[in-house]
Amino acid sequence: MPTYHSELLTGLLLNLLVILIMILLISFQYLSRNKVHKLHIKPLSIYVACSLLLLLSLALSVRLEDGFVYDLRFIPFLLGGIYGGNRVLPWLAVTMIAVRVPMLGPGLVVTIIMAILFTFVIMYMRPRLEGKDWKARVYWYTLMSFGYSVLSLLIPSLVFDFDYTSSFLVYSAVLSGSTFFVFYLCEIIRTIYTLQLEAIKYEKMQVVSHLAASMSHEVRNPLTTVKGFLQLIQEDPSNVSINSELSKVAVSEIDRATEVINQYLNFARPHPELEVEVEIRDEINRSTEIIMPLAVKKGIVLKANILHHHSIIGDPNKLQQVLINVMKNGLEAMETGGTLRIFSYQEGDRVFIVINDTGTGMTKEQLMRLGEPYFSMKGKNGTGLGMMTVFQLVEGMKGTIKVLSKPGKGTSVILSFPIYKEEGNLNRMKQTTEVRPSLR
Template identity: 80%
Template sequence: MDHLDLLTGLLINLLVILIVILLLNFHYLSRNKVHKLQMSSFSIYLISSFLMLVSMGLSVQLEDGFLYDLRCIPFLLGGIYGGRKVMPWLAVTMVAIRLPMMGTGVIITMIIAILFTAIILYVRPRLENKALKARVYTYSALSFGYSVLSFWLPSVIFDFGELSSFPIYSAVLTGSTFFVFYLCEIIRTIYILQLKSIKYEKMQVVSHLAASMSHEVRNPLTTVRGFLQLINEDPSNITNNKELSEVAVSEIDRATEVINQYLNFARPHPELEEEVAIRDEINRSKEIIMPLSIKKGITLKANILHHHSIKGDPNKLQQVLINVMKNGLEAMENGGTLRIFSYLENGKIFIVINDTGIGMTKEQLMRLGEPYFSMKGKNGTGLGMMTVYQLVEGMKGTIKVLSKPGKGTSVILSFPPYNKKEEETASTPARTTEVRPSLR
């Protein structure tokens, strides 16, 4: 019966220790948001002392004056993770908690507290850089040594005759120590990985922003460069050069707007939403991309079968169109035809951009829109289509891509049409009619 009581008491003791450790770690993780790893020495001391007090409250008495529990586990935990600032005070606390119960076991507690304080202070700095398994096995070995001393010393000094309970106590204490320390080391490892993950994500955000800004600014700069080359080739054509210079200035303004959008990420502001004429934006995008199509020997055709508008940012729509059209031109190295047409169907406005280029496989289509995935090799950043997807989604639109190797690609954009009556109704405050009771 004593053996069963000992086993039950020790298992209940282990359960309480595990619950307290898990709750404290969850609270600590939530409160600090993993911005730091180390707990204060005072916190470690308080937690370890509390667990030792709880363990003493759940102890099992086998013979007069001898109490057995799992106080060794919080004692080791506090010493290993608290170090020199915590360990001596924990030894004093363990003796102080045991002292009111008196009995000959107090002397054993004093001897073990002094001995293990010295051992832990010696072993701890030598385990800091060791692997997880090495640390956990060492802590478990210390626990086994504690169980041996707690039974061997009473048997030698005080003729304690309960040695038959030793295998149960030793096995439970050693196994519990292994489990608790393994759990703590895993949680500690998770903390470290989360800290590294947060740092890595921050670096990735900076990298994505820098690469994306470079990609989006390069498009208008390429257009400006092409127009300046055309102006330089025929400087006497004043009328044509004036038109080219106006478009070049407009593209520089667009590059400035793109830069401002990225700089304003730190100061979020409401998205610009206004009526955007599809016909005007397609024609303007066609004019911007025309010099590049002429240079590559590609025929550019546009057919707009409606006069409807959508709600959104005209600069963003133009950014989408130019990105997709530029991709289509770059997919046709040996010339071809780039078609842009727009129509209204089933209450939605569709914009289709079709090229006769090299096309894409199913695997490439699946990855389209992923960061850093590019069909252009070293010449591409892999951020153009990712930006297109984000901008289209921001304007409550959808994007669908159809392609086959060697047969070209079709990018289908769809948007809800702009409803002027609904906008006016939404912006006009509702009228309220006051009803007065009639007097008779």
């Protein structure tokens, strides 16, 4: 292969490498900045990027004849015209001519003719290709590049009497192949963006669907029970004793429906409405007192150990709800008795609350789904809203939650919150109090 063939091939391949690197960098930057929330790049950004590629292509061009230089500048010109539309294309045509002007020569006339001609060609073809499959569009863009190579190199070589037929074959093959490869890559990236957008939308719809199904199921059951009992009361209003029992059950069912609705509201409003100083020791003691009767009934030993006296910022009722939900889950995981341990300690500027049970435990797959709507270890009796609410409330109080578990070896839930520091709090932190004997 003659030297100029080798130079032409090397220059064109280097030009292709620069174009590909720029496309990948722009795609990466765009994906990171927009977080795949929308599929739209501003025309000005497209123009700036394509103009930069035009300059780089011209800098890597190869001179075949006096006044004639060849490169892959048509690819960024075509990219800008296709993805930027008519708002970008005329300005790119002007830019392609302007960057060629300093080199002068008869090739400048060819550049002007090609820029004007293919501006109209792209304007004509672009709307007609939008409805076609992306693969068909790539083939059409490749055909346009081949036409450009014929009009910009083969015909001028015959008109200006410089025979570079073999060089035309190299240029045409590289330009057409590069166009196919570049647009194939761009269309693949666009397809990935679109699929990610659809996946995000589908995931949101799935969450809404699960929540709607869960709420419908959990609220409809107690309402159906209440309706049935009210009908029974209406049939025999004189039977006071039976109607009194039916009324109690109906009220308890309404309370259950109210609790489900409150859980949904807690999920919808994860951030505590009240933010005050919350004493960790006090809330743990209150929660264990509430849980103690249930633990005794199930034959479960409840142990508590608090190794500090610190406060956090949050809503004491919400923290108590978190602790009770986690402890109830621990109790329900121990059908044949066991031990539920609660202890708290300080590490750095954070306070940790650990709730450990000796229940059935969970597999890795179950751990990964913990906190999802409608996922519960309680079968038909659970909605998954309890742990979902726990995750949301802990996050709302600027805390973290970590769950460790193994099948047959129990579960440990580790809650972490930033310590609330105040000058008046330092004296209280120095005090030591014993854990209530009934909880040991």
